[in-house]
Amino acid sequence: xxxxxxxxxxxxxxxxxxxxxxxxSWHQKKIxxxxxxxxxxxxxxxxxxxxxxxxxxxxxxxxxxxxxAKRESTRKAWMLTSVIVNLGMLGYFKYGGFLLQNFVELAAxxxxxxxxxxxxIVLPVGISFYTFATLSYTLDVYxxxxxxxGHFLDYALFVTxxxxxxxxxxxxxxxxxxQFEIPRRATGNQIGFGLALLTLGLFQKVVLxxxxxxxxxxxxYDAPGKNPxxxxxxxxxxxxxxxxxxxxxxxxxxAIGVALCLGFAxxxxxxxxxxxxxxxxxxxxxxxxxSSWLRDYxxxxxxxxxxxxxxxxxxxxxxxxxxGLWHGANWTFVVWGGLHGLYLSxxxxxxxxxxxxxxxxxxxxxLAVLTFILVNITWVFFRAKTFTGAAVVLKGMAGMHAKxxxxxxxxxxxxxxxxxxxxxxxxxxxxxxxxxxxxxxxPAAVIAGIWTVLLFAVIVxxxxxxxxxxxxx
Amino acid sequence: MPSSISxxxxxxxxxxxxxxxxLPAGLRQTAANRPGQAQPVPxxxxxTRPWLKIGAFVLVAVLLLTSGWEWTARNLIGLRAGDxxxxxxxxxxxxxxxxxxxxxxxxxxxxLFDTDQARFEALTGVHPAQASFVGTNSRxxxxxxxxxxxxxxxxxxxxxxxxxxxxxxxxxxxxxxHGYEKNDKPSQLTGLWIDRWLQRYLAFMDHDYRLSLWxxxxxxxxxxxxxxxxxxxxxxxxxxxxxxxxxxDQIEKPGYLQSHARYAWHGFKGPPVxxxxxxxxxxxxxxAVRRIRARGGDVIFIRPPSxxxxxxxxxxxxxxxxxxxxxxxxxPAKGIHADDLPQAQNLVIPEYSHLSRKCATVFTDAYVRRLxxxxxxxxxxxxxxxxxxxxxxxxxxFVSM
Numbered sequence: 001x002x003x004x005x006x007x008x009x010x011x012x013x014x015x016x017x018x019x020x021x022x023x024x025s026w027h028q029k030k031i032x033x034x035x036x037x038x039x040x041x042x043x044x045x046x047x048x049x050x051x052x053x054x055x056x057x058x059x060x061x062x063x064x065x066x067x068x069a070k071r072e073s074t075r076k077a078w079m080l081t082s083v084i085v086n087l088g089m090l091g092y093f094k095y096g097g098f099l100l101q102n103f104v105e106l107a108a109x110x111x112x113x114x115x116x117x118x119x120x121i122v123l124p125v126g127i128s129f130y131t132f133a134t135l136s137y138t139l140d141v142y143x144x145x146x147x148x149x150g151h152f153l154d155y156a157l158f159v160t161x162x163x164x165x166x167x168x169x170x171x172x173x174x175x176x177x178x179q180f181e182i183p184r185r186a187t188g189n190q191i192g193f194g195l196a197l198l199t200l201g202l203f204q205k206v207v208l209x210x211x212x213x214x215x216x217x218x219x220x221y222d223a224p225g226k227n228p229x230x231x232x233x234x235x236x237x238x239x240x241x242x243x244x245x246x247x248x249x250x251x252x253x254x255a256i257g258v259a260l261c262l263g264f265a266x267x268x269x270x271x272x273x274x275x276x277x278x279x280x281x282x283x284x285x286x287x288x289x290x291s292s293w294l295r296d297y298x299x300x301x302x303x304x305x306x307x308x309x310x311x312x313x314x315x316x317x318x319x320x321x322x323x324g325l326w327h328g329a330n331w332t333f334v335v336w337g338g339l340h341g342l343y344l345s346x347x348x349x350x351x352x353x354x355x356x357x358x359x360x361x362x363x364x365x366x367l368a369v370l371t372f373i374l375v376n377i378t379w380v381f382f383r384a385k386t387f388t389g390a391a392v393v394l395k396g397m398a399g400m401h402a403k404x405x406x407x408x409x410x411x412x413x414x415x416x417x418x419x420x421x422x423x424x425x426x427x428x429x430x431x432x433x434x435x436x437x438x439x440x441x442x443p444a445a446v447i448a449g450i451w452t453v454l455l456f457a458v459i460v461x462x463x464x465x466x467x468x469x470x471x472x473x
Numbered sequence: 474m475p476s477s478i479s480x481x482x483x484x485x486x487x488x489x490x491x492x493x494x495x496l497p498a499g500l501r502q503t504a505a506n507r508p509g510q511a512q513p514v515p516x517x518x519x520x521t522r523p524w525l526k527i528g529a530f531v532l533v534a535v536l537l538l539t540s541g542w543e544w545t546a547r548n549l550i551g552l553r554a555g556d557x558x559x560x561x562x563x564x565x566x567x568x569x570x571x572x573x574x575x576x577x578x579x580x581x582x583x584x585l586f587d588t589d590q591a592r593f594e595a596l597t598g599v600h601p602a603q604a605s606f607v608g609t610n611s612r613x614x615x616x617x618x619x620x621x622x623x624x625x626x627x628x629x630x631x632x633x634x635x636x637x638x639x640x641x642x643x644x645x646x647x648x649x650x651h652g653y654e655k656n657d658k659p660s661q662l663t664g665l666w667i668d669r670w671l672q673r674y675l676a677f678m679d680h681d682y683r684l685s686l687w688x689x690x691x692x693x694x695x696x697x698x699x700x701x702x703x704x705x706x707x708x709x710x711x712x713x714x715x716x717x718x719x720x721x722d723q724i725e726k727p728g729y730l731q732s733h734a735r736y737a738w739h740g741f742k743g744p745p746v747x748x749x750x751x752x753x754x755x756x757x758x759x760x761a762v763r764r765i766r767a768r769g770g771d772v773i774f775i776r777p778p779s780x781x782x783x784x785x786x787x788x789x790x791x792x793x794x795x796x797x798x799x800x801x802x803x804x805p806a807k808g809i810h811a812d813d814l815p816q817a818q819n820l821v822i823p824e825y826s827h828l829s830r831k832c833a834t835v836f837t838d839a840y841v842r843r844l845x846x847x848x849x850x851x852x853x854x855x856x857x858x859x860x861x862x863x864x865x866x867x868x869x870x871f872v873s874m
Contacts, residue, residue: 175513
């Protein structure tokens with residue numbers, strides 16, 4: 001089920017009614033939420049509920065046995081069991097075809113021709129998200145950062161809680177399980193603000209990402225045999241920068257709003273990322289819950305910055321390469337991650353080389369623009385399905401096509417670039433504050449007017465129920 | 474241990490997470506600020522604004538605006554409640570029905586618009602499963618059914634010759650046809666049901682009149698050489714249950730929309746279809762028909778009419794004798810060409826490519842009566858309505874184009 005669907009509106013209305021029904025105990029309400037969450041997931045592909053169940057049960061027992069273990073090696077064995085089961089499922093469903101294809105190509109390169117049967121495995125929606133969420137549970141227990149959950153129901157509900165289940169934010173058990181301990185009941189203001197966030201998220205997804213930006217992106221990136229000129233290539237890539245942000249941040253904002261209506265707090269996943277100055281700043285603002293997960297469970301265990309320069313750069317690059325692969329089973333995603341790793345490494349080196357340098361206001365804006373431009377170059381590898389496709393767009397961005405094709409009509413182009421400029425400008429202005437802090441000072445009439453426009457735009461745009469881009473990850 | 478997720482009274486206050494009143498700017502911490510530790514319950518601050526009152530205002534304002542938009546849709550645009558959109562999910566539904574149907578129809582938009590399913594049923598007692606798709610090469614749909622061992626019925630293959638012979642791929646219907654079996658997820662089915670229910674009452678719910686399309690269509694080909702949204706085919710049809718398409722009445726009336734609809738076809742101009750391509754298409758068609766017939770099914774080709782303004786270019790691209798006639802001579806199947814139906818001559822084709830709503834019924838009447846002569850699988854009902862003629866759909870003052 002997706003937030004931008006009529007089915008979800010009906011589902012959410014029923015969930016809210018059950019959640020606030022006076023005749024259910026808190027225990028019963030948690031069971032209701034869990035059943036609703038399973039339905040939410042099963043609405044896409046019912047058999048894959050089994051994977052959720054396997055992940056839940058294995059990690060619950062792994063953590064339980066870990067704390068009961070007398071020997072360190074036993075603890076480690078249970079931790080590894082959890083890691084192998086979770087990454088095994090992820091590997092089989094998400095990377096099986098990719099690995100097989102690479103094996104076939106590698107074998108062919110040394111003269112061994114191998115024709116395996118087709119790998120026609122459907123990717124369970126959101127597997128990358130809930131796998132990471134449940135892994136953080138056993139890893140936190142193993143690393144003695146937290147105790148196991150006290151009640152199976154609370155833990156199972158943490159795994160399946162529908163607002164974060166299929167596309168994040170990737171929640172840690174310590175963020176959510178404690179919230180199940182006491183009855184959650186949102187105040188009228190919380191519900192009102194939650195609905196406002198849900199509207200904002202849907203506006204980003206339905207109107208901006210799907211309505212205005214996606215067609216411009218497709219005109220450039222899904223035009224086989226066409227060579228975009230500099231204008232079209234940059235417009236298509238900038239439009240994708242806007243689309244991917246509105247799509248994913250829209251989902252996160254909707255999820256936070258939905259959870260808030262039920263009385264739960266979810267973490268920020270985006271904080272005006274295109275206002276970032278530099279790449280470490282960017283990754284503190286973009287997909288925060290993934291970048292911090294990778295930092296805590298990959299970068300730091302790989303050595304982090306505690307073992308000298310070379311090890312730090314290796315850990316950084318390794319983390320970003322794997323982070324790229326997390327996004328999809330394709331070498332283009334690995335290159336995307338690698339580019340970010342490279343940017344982060346260069347930035348780290350420059351910061352060490354020019355310690356004490358503090359840019360002025362103009363310098364900050366210039367660096368923000370530079371960061372945005374460089375991020376856009378990485379988006380080419382994220383969006384293009386092949387390296388050939390990426391090369392075509394990159395050549396276009398560099399103005400290297402001798403006879404470029406005109407691909408984007410001026411009308412959609414102007415609208416898309418206005419939206420992207422709006423997003424970039426907003427992120428720059430808001431980079432040191434929060435939406436809530438700004439709303440605190442905004443007159444109620446203005447908020448009401450903006451909310452009305454956003455909701456009406458969502459209704460008039462109607463949407464076509466297209467899935468969020470990150471569902472595929 | 475810096476944090477715990479076990480039950481304890483001490484951190485009950487901390488686990489609330491949600492607090493009224495925004496924190497000072499920038500103070501809300503995220504996981505990015507807390508490396509290498511268990512993350513605490515996040516903080517969500519609610520700005521101290523009267524959210525319930527604001528929400529109530531928004532609800533009323535949006536209801537008023539939506540009512541106004543609904544009025545505009547009905548009275549100024551000409552949309553109607555009950556005109557339900559088509560979708561890949563709806564096609565998948567029709568496709569599943571086609572598996573066991575006595576008669577299934579595949580093709581492009583012409584056979585889709587020009588077949589009146591109710592008339593078909595009134596004449597034969599059989600309701601056809603409509604599995605055609607706009608902008609789609611019916612040869613690929615024929616092969617799609619040939620590959621389905623479950624299909625044993627009569628397949629009517631509607632075609633626009635240039636599309637059938639000249640289009641290399643499947644066309645617009647690709648997302649619906651490829652992997653259609655996956656378009657039956659519970660959430661997709663419930664979405665389809667709720668959407669149809671709402672569209673029974675709301676006229677503005679029409680994908681051709683959504684906000685983003687309104688905005689981009691204002692560009693009427695400003696930048697030469699691009700695929701401008703202005704050049705696309707806009708709304709020309711209404712869709713009813715069973716994927717029954719009919720010409721939208723706004724297109725039947727002279728005016729801007731009709732002119733645009735005619736313009737969007739670009740005269741069906743294009744290079745001639747090379748003979749080797751025709752040969753290949755005939756060979757593939759023949760193989761597909763043979764496979765359907767081998768398991769007890771049958772195929773009949775139908776060529777609906779087009780207006781002389783388009784027909785002249787279609788014939789330049791592929792004359793009847795080089796395409797249609799050769800196909801029927803080569804494949805083990807029969808066919809009905811609009812040119813050969815006396816009742817189907819000089820019908821109203823408002824935008825040159827699809828029949829008017831009334832004339833679709835007349836054409837259906839004409840081709841079904843011919844159909845029952847070609848196949849023993851269909852019979853004219855004893856209580857079938859009397860034949861229709863051109864006079865039943867063409868206004869007295871109509872001047873043939």
